[in-house]
Amino acid sequence: MMTLKVNGQDKHIDADPETPLLYVLRDDLKLNAAKFGCGLGQCGSCTVIVDGKAVLSCVTPLLLLEGKQVTTLEGLGTVSAPAPIQRAFMEEQAAQCGYCIAGMMMRAQALLLRNPKPTDAEIRAELQPNLCRCGTHMRILRAVHRAARLMDTADASANERSGQ
Numbered sequence: 143m144m145t146l147k148v149n150g151q152d153k154h155i156d157a158d159p160e161t162p163l164l165y166v167l168r169d170d171l172k173l174n175a176a177k178f179g180c181g182l183g184q185c186g187s188c189t190v191i192v193d194g195k196a197v198l199s200c201v202t203p204l205l206l207l208e209g210k211q212v213t214t215l216e217g218l219g220t221v222s223a224p225a226p227i228q229r230a231f232m233e234e235q236a237a238q239c240g241y242c243i244a245g246m247m248m249r250a251q252a253l254l255l256r257n258p259k260p261t262d263a264e265i266r267a268e269l270q271p272n273l274c275r276c277g278t279h280m281r282i283l284r285a286v287h288r289a290a291r292l293m294d295t296a297d298a299s300a301n302e303r304s305g306q
Contacts, residue, residue: 144208148173149217159205164188165197167214175215175244179273186272189245190214195270196252215244218251226292227251227285234285238276245272250286259290 146153148171148292155166167173167190176199179187183201185239190199219225224232227247237243246269254270260268265286275305 144204145203146207146212147210148212149214150211155204157204160203162200163190163197163204163207164199164203166204167212173214173216177241178245178246179241179245184273185227185242186245187242189272191248191250191252191255194252194255196249198271213248217295218247227254227289230285230289230292231282234281234288234296236276236278236285238279242272242274242276246274246282250282250289251299254286254290258294260286272283 143154143156144159146155146166148167155170155172157166157170164176167176168178169183176190177187178200179185181200183198186198188198188200189196191197192202192207193210215228219228227250229235231243231247236246249269249272250265253265257264262283265283269282269286
């Protein structure tokens with residue numbers, strides 16, 4: 143039995159430590175945003191954030207995650223209160239089939255956490271490991287830029303409320 147911190151909550155997991163995180167997220171915790179694509183860490187559909195970094199959950203065994211914060215798309219926001227990255231992807235209509243989008247959003251979120259004003263080249267480089275055949279790449283770029291602006295506005299509002 144091990145404890146994982148997923149989306150801010152401790153989850154007690156009874157699984158082999160070699161089990162890939164993706165299987166625990168989907169099968170045990172019923173968090174289905176991260177998708178099984180290739181199972182080889184080559185498509186990015188399974189991307190989650192671990193301690194602020196984008197991680198391919200299909201090739202990350204549980205034994206590497208004890209004491210770390212795992213964030214899935216479900217942990218960013220809700221349907222009624224979407225996170226800036228989720229809102230931006232909806233507003234820019236950046237999804238077509240939807241299979242890769244959760245991984246794209248998580249990788250973009252990790253980028254924006256460390257670089258709040260990325261260039262197009264930085265966004266493209268960050269999203270390069272995620273495969274998408276739908277053809278919404280320009281909308282995805284616009285969505286990441288929109289999310290950066292939304293996050294900046296939210297941060298400014300929070301600072302004003304706290305008197306900073």
